Amino acid sequence: MIVLHAAFPIDSEKRDEALDLIADLAEKSRAEPGMIEYRPTTDVDDPxxxxxxxxxxxEAAFEAHSQTDHFQEFAAALPDLLAGEPEITRFEVESASDVEL
Known part of the structure; x- marks a missing residue:
């Protein structure tokens, strides 16, 4: 399994535009074959x-996602929306299990 965590600092003046693009991206991404979960969220400390x-x-599902039209559209728009450098971390996970609280 491939896990990605990304943080994008968005220009406050372009936040609404970014959220519209992200909502469309998320909806279409969740329908992709091989997608287990796709969750964009706003940070509670910095919206x-x-x-x-x-x-x-x-890996095939990850690569296919990066070639979709909806991802390419988002990637093309992203530089104009950012207020800083994104942070992206990729994890390759051999196993995962639920944790009870």
Whole structure:
């Protein structure tokens, strides 16, 4: 499984535009084959930081996502929306299990 965590600092003046693009991106991404989870969220400490939590079945699903029209559209718009450098971390996970609280 491939897991991605990304944080995008969004220009406050372009936040609404970014959220519209992200909502469309998330809806279409969730329908992709091999997508386990695709969750964009706003940071509770800074609402202008959008965090993505993504889980893919495998490398093929991850690569296919990056080639979709909806991802390419978002990637092309992103530089104009950012207020700083994104932070993206990729994890390759061999196993995962639920944790009871």
């Amino acid at each position: 202008n930081v959008i965090r993505f939590f993504e889980r893919y079945e495998d």
